[in-house]
Amino acid sequence: ASCLIIEENSIVDGINKEFGLNIKTIDEVHKAVRDNRHKRFNELIDKKFSDDKLIELLSCFENRDDKQITDSVTDNADIPTIFEYIIGVIWYKISERKGNILDYMNLSLEADLLPKTHAGGGEADIAYWYETCNEYPAHCMLLEVTLADGINQRRMEMEPVSRHLGEHLLQYDNKNSYCVFSSTYLDRNVISDFRNRKTYEYLNKELTKSVKGMKIIPLQTSEIKTIIRNHITYKKLYRIFDEAFNSDESVITWYQKKIVEQIYNVKNYIDEKPINNN
Numbered sequence: 001a002s003c004l005i006i007e008e009n010s011i012v013d014g015i016n017k018e019f020g021l022n023i024k025t026i027d028e029v030h031k032a033v034r035d036n037r038h039k040r041f042n043e044l045i046d047k048k049f050s051d052d053k054l055i056e057l058l059s060c061f062e063n064r065d066d067k068q069i070t071d072s073v074t075d076n077a078d079i080p081t082i083f084e085y086i087i088g089v090i091w092y093k094i095s096e097r098k099g100n101i102l103d104y105m106n107l108s109l110e111a112d113l114l115p116k117t118h119a120g121g122g123e124a125d126i127a128y129w130y131e132t133c134n135e136y137p138a139h140c141m142l143l144e145v146t147l148a149d150g151i152n153q154r155r156m157e158m159e160p161v162s163r164h165l166g167e168h169l170l171q172y173d174n175k176n177s178y179c180v181f182s183s184t185y186l187d188r189n190v191i192s193d194f195r196n197r198k199t200y201e202y203l204n205k206e207l208t209k210s211v212k213g214m215k216i217i218p219l220q221t222s223e224i225k226t227i228i229r230n231h232i233t234y235k236k237l238y239r240i241f242d243e244a245f246n247s248d249e250s251v252i253t254w255y256q257k258k259i260v261e262q263i264y265n266v267k268n269y270i271d272e273k274p275i276n277n278n
Contacts (some may be wrong), residue, residue: 038100041113048073049089051228057086058221061147062184074114080147081107084125085115087145087182090224091128095234104128124164124179135235136242139176142168149185157181158193162214166202169211178215178241186220186255194218195251217241218255223263232266240266 008026015029016022023032053072060068066079073082085107092101102109105126108117126143130136144161146153165179181194194216202211227237244258 034100034102037102037113041102042097044113045089045093049086051093051231054086054090054093055225055228058184058225061086062221074110076110077115077117081115081117083147084145087143087224088126090228091126091143091234094227094232094237095128095130098131099129101128124168127168130234133235136238137176139174139178140168140172141177142179143182144179145182147184149183150187153183153185153187153190154193157183158190161194161216162197162200162202165214165216166211169202169214170204170209178217178245180217180219180241182219182221182224184221186218191218191255192251195254198245215241215245217244217259219259223260226263230263230266232263236266237263 011026011029012023015032019032019036021032023029057069057072060066060072061079061083064079069079069082073086077085085105088101088105088107092099102113106123107115110116124142125145128141128143130139130141132138142165144157144164146157148156161179161181165177169175169177181190197214197216200214202214204210226232240259240262244254244262247254247258249258
């Protein structure tokens with residue numbers, strides 16, 4: 001219908017008027033809208049999600065104080081969706097607000113940039129892309145989150161998490177990419193399963209390509225609260241995760257000794273040399 005045809009010039013003029021800009025092309029319009037959303041999201045974090053508030057919310061998820069959660073965040077999304085959103089916000093702050101978290105989160109957001117729907121099936125909840133630096137090589141970190149526990153956690157999460165990572169590694173062929181699995185409670189056999197993926201071979205459908213070994217780091221919200229309290233950045237976490245993955249610690253004590261204790265002691269941790277980026 002002719003009434004639905006909008007000239008690009010009209011869109012450009014509208015954006016210029018709305019944002020007080022002087023852009024010329026539709027590509028610049030897309031960038032202006034993205035930049036504006038990113039700016040508003042940072043303002044939302046500053047206003048609504050201080051470190052203390054995020055720690056409080058994590059405790060609410062652990063205790064399933066659903067009313068407090070919806071009162072503090074939004075009543076337009078279910079609790080698992082809000083949990084995924086809050087973990088995304090936390091990881092953005094841990095990563096020193098590098099990258100565009102709005103692109104990384106597999107979520108639909110309301111106009112106010114609060115969550116509406118959760119990630120669709122078949123892909124990770126959050127895919128956080130990092131550029132190379134002295135502390136780590138270029139890689140993608142898949143962030144999988146769940147509120148399931150016990151038998152439900154084993155049944156619902158063990159296969160999808162490893163599949164998402166395996167398919168990602170096959171697609172992008174970056175051996176440095178890995179997954180962090182976060183929950184309010186970590187089942188001991190989920191930890192064991194993910195730890196043993198280190199020696200697991202994941203095959204593509206045609207049996208023509210495979211991934212030998214997958215790095216999946218479990219992370220309980222109790223440890224995320226420690227990370228927030230001690231202002232631990234991703235640059236330090238990457239080394240902890242990398243050393244944990246490459247350790248020979250028994251699976252029975254691995255999470256406690258190589259994740260929990262290392263995070264607890266990290267504020268005195270000094271990087272003596274950078275990660276090898278080759």
